[in-house]
Amino acid sequence: MRKVALITGSAKRIGRAVALHLAQSGWDLALHFHHSETEAAELKRELKHINSHGTYRLFQADLNHVPDAENLISNVISAFARLDLLVNNASVFQPGTIKETSTMMLQRNLQVNFVAPFILTREFANHADNGVIINLVDTRIKKNNSSHAAYSLSKKVLWELTKMSALELAPAFRVNAIAPGAVLPPEGKDDAYLNNLSERTPMKEAAGLKPVLQSLSYILENENLTGQVLFCDSGEQLL
Structure with missing residues (x-):
């Protein structure tokens, strides 16, 4: 039986890349979105082109609204009859x-960056x-820069x-994190902004999404990692 993954915030940026990557690997996907219904529907069509045998369903939920977060896991399991992977990406x-x-x-x-993942983790473990x-998470977990104080603290x-x-959940569940740095320019910025940030890192370049997807695959394949x-x-976390 095909495995099922739920990706929160799947319609854009890292979430979208994760969805495309997992579809290529043969996963069925529960695609969560909040406001980005058009982008989520477009992603679903693209996934069908990548792997026509896959099942891809859209789930709208406002993760800033506790009842939406509490019901998301059960809604996914009701639709697919199983859930194997939760990617807490929305932020x-x-x-x-x-x-x-x-x-x-x-x-x-x-609420969105911590409480919702807490609720989804709890509901996944209970269902x-x-x-x-x-x-x-984010490379900012190693730093105390307060330019994005609420975001950094939530991560x-x-x-x-x-x-x-x-x-707590071992050995039945494995729980790990991926901490991106400047892999994509933030909303309203371009690649020049990203390249400028990357020049300050030990590796001196923006690696893009590839390392994130490679890390995702490594976590899934290494059954002893938690x-x-x-x-x-x-290398930004070293600074």
Whole structure:
């Protein structure tokens, strides 16, 4: 029987790349989106061209809304009759130092970037016998720069959840994290911005999405790996 993966925030950027990668590897996919219905539908059509034998279904949910997060896993399992992989990719990325961060911004970043993955992890563990969870964190988990304070803190606590859940849920579930750096330019920026950031890293270049997808494959193939983070940041975490 084909394995099923749920990818949150699948319609754009890293989530979209993960969906394409898993479809090429023969996975059936639950494609989560919030507002990006047009992009998600376009992705579904593209996946059918890549692997016409796959099953790809769309799931709309607002991860900032607790009931939506609580129901997502059960909705996916009802549709596919199983779930083998959860990729917690969806996130909010907002600039703001501690002084500049409103309570609403803090709550939104924590809800989408940490609370929702916590809920999805809990529901996955309660509804399935075994599986794999991969959390997309950020190279910022190694730093204390406050330029994106709420975002960075939410990713730091998601990394702590990765380790805690890896310990509690073993051996039935493996839980790991991938920490990208500047693999894609942020919204509103271009490749020149990305290349400028990459020049400051030890490897002096933007590696793009390839290392993220290679890390994903490594986690899936290494059945003894749990509680680990793989950095895909051209060595930025060393600075």
